[in-house]
Amino acid sequence: MSAASTTEPVAGFDVAKVKADFPLLQQEIKGRPIRFLDSAASSQKPQVVIDAMTTYYETINANVHRGVYAIAEAATNALEASRVRVGRFIGAPNPETEVIFTKNATESLNLVAQSWGRANLGPGDAVLLTQLEHHANIVPWFQLQAEKGFEIRWIPLTDDAQLDLTDIDTLLDGAKILALTAMSNVTGTLTPITELTRKAHDAGALVCLDACQYVPHLTTDLAAMGVDFAAFSGHKMLGPTGIGVLWGREELLDAMPTFLGGGGMILNVTLDGFMPAALPAKFEAGTPPIAEIIGLHAAVDYLDALGMDAVREHEVSITAYAMRSLTERFGDALTIHGPAEPAMRGGVLSLAMEGIHPHDLSQVLDEHAVCVRPGHHCAKPLMKVLGVGATARASFYVYNDTDDVDALADALADAQSFFTF
Amino acid sequence: MPGLEDLYREIILDHYRNPRNRGELETPPATRTEGFNPLCGDEIVVYLDLDDAGVIEDIRIGGTGCSISQSSASMMSAAVKGKTVAEVEALTHAFKAMMSIHESSLDAEGESGEDLPTELPEGVKLGDLEALRGVVKFPVRIKCATLAWNTLAEGITEATDA
Numbered sequence: 001m002s003a004a005s006t007t008e009p010v011a012g013f014d015v016a017k018v019k020a021d022f023p024l025l026q027q028e029i030k031g032r033p034i035r036f037l038d039s040a041a042s043s044q045k046p047q048v049v050i051d052a053m054t055t056y057y058e059t060i061n062a063n064v065h066r067g068v069y070a071i072a073e074a075a076t077n078a079l080e081a082s083r084v085r086v087g088r089f090i091g092a093p094n095p096e097t098e099v100i101f102t103k104n105a106t107e108s109l110n111l112v113a114q115s116w117g118r119a120n121l122g123p124g125d126a127v128l129l130t131q132l133e134h135h136a137n138i139v140p141w142f143q144l145q146a147e148k149g150f151e152i153r154w155i156p157l158t159d160d161a162q163l164d165l166t167d168i169d170t171l172l173d174g175a176k177i178l179a180l181t182a183m184s185n186v187t188g189t190l191t192p193i194t195e196l197t198r199k200a201h202d203a204g205a206l207v208c209l210d211a212c213q214y215v216p217h218l219t220t221d222l223a224a225m226g227v228d229f230a231a232f233s234g235h236k237m238l239g240p241t242g243i244g245v246l247w248g249r250e251e252l253l254d255a256m257p258t259f260l261g262g263g264g265m266i267l268n269v270t271l272d273g274f275m276p277a278a279l280p281a282k283f284e285a286g287t288p289p290i291a292e293i294i295g296l297h298a299a300v301d302y303l304d305a306l307g308m309d310a311v312r313e314h315e316v317s318i319t320a321y322a323m324r325s326l327t328e329r330f331g332d333a334l335t336i337h338g339p340a341e342p343a344m345r346g347g348v349l350s351l352a353m354e355g356i357h358p359h360d361l362s363q364v365l366d367e368h369a370v371c372v373r374p375g376h377h378c379a380k381p382l383m384k385v386l387g388v389g390a391t392a393r394a395s396f397y398v399y400n401d402t403d404d405v406d407a408l409a410d411a412l413a414d415a416q417s418f419f420t421f
Numbered sequence: 422m423p424g425l426e427d428l429y430r431e432i433i434l435d436h437y438r439n440p441r442n443r444g445e446l447e448t449p450p451a452t453r454t455e456g457f458n459p460l461c462g463d464e465i466v467v468y469l470d471l472d473d474a475g476v477i478e479d480i481r482i483g484g485t486g487c488s489i490s491q492s493s494a495s496m497m498s499a500a501v502k503g504k505t506v507a508e509v510e511a512l513t514h515a516f517k518a519m520m521s522i523h524e525s526s527l528d529a530e531g532e533s534g535e536d537l538p539t540e541l542p543e544g545v546k547l548g549d550l551e552a553l554r555g556v557v558k559f560p561v562r563i564k565c566a567t568l569a570w571n572t573l574a575e576g577i578t579e580a581t582d583a
Contacts (some may be wrong), residue, residue, distance in 0.1 A: 068556065071564075073569055268470060357485075357486065358461075358487075359488075359565065360429075360487050360488050363428065363559070363562070364425060366426075374461060375461045376462035380462065389462045389463060390461055390462040390463070390487045418429070419434075
């Protein structure tokens with residue numbers, strides 16, 4: 001064990017108290033306390049989220065928007081209350097109409113591409129992406145490009161994986177939409193959303209934000225950011241899997257064609273065709289994930305009780321501690337991809353240990369009950385830019401403490417001695 | 422509980438440190454086949470030189486990957502060099518059977534849900550490759566070990582179709 005550790009203060013809130021709220025984190029794996037450092041993939045859930053979903057099933061389980069009996073009405077009310085709550089959490093001006101519940105952020109981004117993109121893109125148009133993007137904000141555009149024949153352009157990166165905006169005006173010339181991440185899931189890079197949105201709008205382009213890694217970790221005010229669409233997932237923000245959100249400006253969503261068809265999204269259906277329902281039902285075909293929507297409400301309540309500014313403060317603090325202690329301990333043998341300044345990034349560290357493949361590294365870490373993720377993190381174009389095939393990624397959230405970081409460091413040292421020839 | 426020493430046997434680390442038949446072959450006459458592990462991003466390139474009699478005259482391995490995928494590729498290259506396509510197919514089958522004890526679906530010809538026999542067909546010797554037996558205790562890593570073999574199979578198909 002490294003001695004530096006546990007007394008190091010972490011700003012924000014009482015992490016020990018927070019950790020105690022997460023049943024999964026109370027267990028031991030292979031005789032050691034679990035060190036969960038993979039929240040960028042999916043976060044753990046506090047007891048209140050699990051309880052909210054269980055209570056729904058035990059007391060008001062019924063389909064929404066249809067039944068007239070008491071529990072059906074209660075379920076509908078709970079769902080709509082979550083919509084408004086989630087909308088307030090992200091600074092949506094009109095949460096009742098603009099917050100669309102989807103399966104996950106991937107579906108949200110596909111909705112934008114397939115609905116807005118299909119109606120608005122054609123030959124001669126351009127879609128501007130960045131080299132930081134997750135496959136979920138790349139592949140839907142490629143899929144549509146094959147059909148519509150528009151151009152896809154890329155904002156390049158600087159050496160420390162920040163957006164290189166040198167040629168941004170040229171790149172935006174003729175672009176109809178800029179689709180970009182607010183925070184990279186690989187390097188933690190925070191992108192200059194407000195500045196880019198202003199430039200994009202000046203050039204006549206909309207902005208679609210992949211906010212998957214942003215909404216769970218930073219105060220989000222979409223209205224202030226000025227973006228036109230934003231997508232994120234519940235399971236990365238202490239909520240359940242199977243629930244995602246698309247937020248969009250009402251006038252845009254109103255004008256867009258429908259996406260998935262079925263029950264719930266229609267105003268009328270005849271033998272000749274259908275009329276779509278008003279927002280948000282228009283984009284919510286079929287029975288929604290009601291329990292998950294209610295679980296997301298509880299997650300948002302939990303995060304707000306901590307305070308998103310405190311969440312961010314805690315993450316900057318633990319990221320700084322991790323970057324400092326890992327660099328001191330391993331020196332040049334360890335590369336941490338992305339911005340060097342903790343305040344410029346989220347709590348995501350993509351690690352490269354000299355001479356050890358990330359897959360092997362993560363295998364040794366598993367022996368220490370340290371959960372990190374090896375691989376390309378669904379960002380293969382970014383991997384290519386970084387000049388690696390894969391990285392081992394450690395990511396932090398509200399329940400991580402300096403003990404977790406120290407356990408990571410010890411496990412890395414073990415891997416180093418195991419693979420040193 | 423399986424330990425790291427079950428996975429990272431000394432002979433595996435040796436092949437990882439000193440990969441055999443690493444490099445490229447001129448194409449043509451050789452064929453070049455790429456294999457991807459979409460989960461971890463590993464990429465492997467198999468260069469294959471088959472003679473008219475269906476014997477692997479030469480083989481070279483390129484690409485990047487973890488110790489399991491790289492050592493498996495290295496051992497494979499040493500094991501198949503000079504063998505006929507039929508012999509290589511038998512060896513591949515035996516290797517996959519060894520890998521698939523807990524995941525028989527990996528073997529396209531295997532009966533789903535049934536454990537494959539661990540005994541090798543007569544005349545097939547895995548040799549160094551036996552060292553990879555421990556991988557089956559780490560199911561996530563089976564795909565690392567089989568990547569080179571699947572790529573080789575594709576390469577043989579390409580070379581024989583050509």
